[in-house]
Amino acid sequence: MHQNGREGRREVNGMNGSVGSAQSARSVGSSPKSVASRLTESNGSTSVPLIDPTEYRSFCFRGEGRMNFVISAKHANNGSRIVWRFAKARKSGLVTVKAKSELVNEYMEKIVSPCLGPNYLVDPKIIEMKVHDVHQLVKIPSLPPNKKIESFEELLQLPENLSFLPLASIPKNVTRISALEMLDATRIPKELPEYVGPTITVEIKPKQGFFQTHPTISVPFCNNCILQMEKTSNNNNVDMEKCQSDTFKQMYDFCPLQLFSGDFERMRHALQSLIHIPHRNLRLFVDGNLIHYDEKTLEWGELNRALFDRMEQKLQEGDEPLKFGIDDILDALCLIISGSVSFESFSLQPHSVLAQILKAQQIDSIGIVRAHCMLKQLTDKQLNELRDKTRIAKIGLQGVLALPEDDPLSELIKYFVAATMKDCSVMVSLRRIPDSSIDSTKLHGNDIIAMPNGSYFAYSVKVVDLDPKSPKNLTNAYARFMAGVKLIEMNEIQRNPCI
Numbered sequence: 001m002h003q004n005g006r007e008g009r010r011e012v013n014g015m016n017g018s019v020g021s022a023q024s025a026r027s028v029g030s031s032p033k034s035v036a037s038r039l040t041e042s043n044g045s046t047s048v049p050l051i052d053p054t055e056y057r058s059f060c061f062r063g064e065g066r067m068n069f070v071i072s073a074k075h076a077n078n079g080s081r082i083v084w085r086f087a088k089a090r091k092s093g094l095v096t097v098k099a100k101s102e103l104v105n106e107y108m109e110k111i112v113s114p115c116l117g118p119n120y121l122v123d124p125k126i127i128e129m130k131v132h133d134v135h136q137l138v139k140i141p142s143l144p145p146n147k148k149i150e151s152f153e154e155l156l157q158l159p160e161n162l163s164f165l166p167l168a169s170i171p172k173n174v175t176r177i178s179a180l181e182m183l184d185a186t187r188i189p190k191e192l193p194e195y196v197g198p199t200i201t202v203e204i205k206p207k208q209g210f211f212q213t214h215p216t217i218s219v220p221f222c223n224n225c226i227l228q229m230e231k232t233s234n235n236n237n238v239d240m241e242k243c244q245s246d247t248f249k250q251m252y253d254f255c256p257l258q259l260f261s262g263d264f265e266r267m268r269h270a271l272q273s274l275i276h277i278p279h280r281n282l283r284l285f286v287d288g289n290l291i292h293y294d295e296k297t298l299e300w301g302e303l304n305r306a307l308f309d310r311m312e313q314k315l316q317e318g319d320e321p322l323k324f325g326i327d328d329i330l331d332a333l334c335l336i337i338s339g340s341v342s343f344e345s346f347s348l349q350p351h352s353v354l355a356q357i358l359k360a361q362q363i364d365s366i367g368i369v370r371a372h373c374m375l376k377q378l379t380d381k382q383l384n385e386l387r388d389k390t391r392i393a394k395i396g397l398q399g400v401l402a403l404p405e406d407d408p409l410s411e412l413i414k415y416f417v418a419a420t421m422k423d424c425s426v427m428v429s430l431r432r433i434p435d436s437s438i439d440s441t442k443l444h445g446n447d448i449i450a451m452p453n454g455s456y457f458a459y460s461v462k463v464v465d466l467d468p469k470s471p472k473n474l475t476n477a478y479a480r481f482m483a484g485v486k487l488i489e490m491n492e493i494q495r496n497p498c499i
């Protein structure tokens, strides 16, 4: 979860993207809804839709991480808002023409989708675009935050050097680039007759929701808190040779064990802590505009104004003014992500998004330290098998669950499946249904929450960032984890234990 303008940004001029020949992406059986205006163009044996971005309007940047740029657009005819996720080259930070869309899509389909209820999925599918169209689209991440570009033609007028796919970096034989297209999770599908006010989206990266013990390590902190303390270490005036991390200015009070606890007060405290200091675990959008995140936080009062003013502005005749603010959002979030219907009967329900993520995380029964140790024991052949990210998808979730215990390769495969679920994000969008239409609304079958103040909100919950992980991820995370443990053992950090 990065935001517009972060590290390496605006250094596009003169940078060379590391590029190679285009991979031919092939649909692996997802069932995209057919869109009349988007006819599949034949490209040899494959049938990946070739997207014409001039059929879209209202383009904007939605976010980026280390691996992808996410750009949102609205279909000019059917009005649906989708995002395209373009892969980055890790080193250059530019869009890569060697996107592994097929791999990610297959992993989603065979491993991730069976772990989550269909309502939590963003229905990704592989698409292709002409490289020159992508060149234009990826000017968008260079624009000021939340800037909307109404038409594709407007993009053509913008300077070439804004693009994260410089023309000079595109090999001659590459004509198309693949990407993943999916629902824009900052929108609620228009299934209800009407809404009032803005759509509020809270994106939460919940991280590992259960405590694991590790051989020879005895610190009372969970994985996330150890790793986050390491990322804040320089700012705790810790002087350690190998620990030079200063990703965040200050440590937060958030702990995933509280978030997943199923206890209302603890869960609410976890979310409130993220509002105060989000790190990369929380972002808040209003109508898709990012208003609150790690590098630009609003005070509690400012947040309330940002939400309340927008609610007031869009009220229609007959609708009661609503006392509504960030506290209400947090209450609603607790109910939604725990799957509870009231504060009185609050618990983590098995169908809830958090319970499903937690269950998938617990496929790992060894933890990061044993996993690293087992990685060292693998033969070269086994290591190569593990590096082949297509392999786990081929086994499928049922196959992974049936793998034998006490076999290092099998345990590591399970570890990597769980690692994806320990690093995903949950996007919850909420929008008010006007009081005047409550009676006529068929509440049954829709995701609607009754707020304690008597108002109703429609909501949608989507899980994003579900990429396969590799031995490199484990090696990297292990080094940071051990550095964090060392800090704690040196008594350099004051913090309440997680357990």
Ligand SMILES: O=P(O)(O)O[C@@H]1[C@@H](OP(=O)(O)O)[C@H](OP(=O)(O)O)[C@H](O)[C@H](OP(=O)(O)O)[C@H]1OP(=O)(O)O
Residues within 6 Å of the ligand: 001, 002, 065, 066, 067, 205, 207, 224, 227, 280, 281, 419, 422, 423, 469, 473, 474, 477
């Ligand atoms: O190891 P962690 O817990 O610090 O998680 C990393 C994330 O840090 P965060 O939790 O947001 O502070 C990190 O997130 P950011 O890019 O820092 O937002 C990545 O998601 C990283 O995965 P990958 O290397 O991009 O595949 C994540 O690494 P792995 O999941 O590969 O370990």
Ligand SMILES: Nc1ncnc2c1ncn2[C@@H]1O[C@H](COP(=O)(O)OP(=O)(O)OP(=O)(O)O)[C@@H](O)[C@H]1O
Residues within 6 Å of the ligand: 001, 002, 062, 063, 064, 065, 066, 067, 068, 069, 070, 083, 085, 122, 182, 183, 184, 185, 186, 203, 283, 425, 464, 465, 466, 467
């Ligand atoms: N379907 C979606 N709808 C709306 N926004 C999205 C969607 N998918 C991703 N985003 C936004 O784009 C951001 C970056 O996407 P994503 O997390 O997939 O990138 P990444 O490079 O894989 O991240 P990381 O470095 O954390 O692995 C997300 O944090 C989220 O804000």
